[in-house]
């Protein structure tokens with residue numbers, strides 16, 4: 001089965017909370033800098049975090065992708 005990944009360009013995050021509201025099991029706001037963290041992701045390049053998710057998590061993260069005001073969430077499937 002094809003891997004489904006979420007990509008977060010964290011540098012540009014404004015901490016608006018939209019991603020957390022869409023998928024609280026994958027996103028949380030970092031208390032230190034106020035930006036979102038993609039939970040259990042790996043930093044593949046500076047400021048770019050990637051995580052594999054299950055097909056069950058696609059729908060809620062599509063909402064996050066579509067509604068992130070900075071356009072910095074990418075869902076690849």
Ligand code: SF4
Nearest residue numbers: 013014016017019068
């Ligand atoms: S929706 Fe986008 S800008 Fe808002 S907290 Fe999440 S990643 Fe950051």
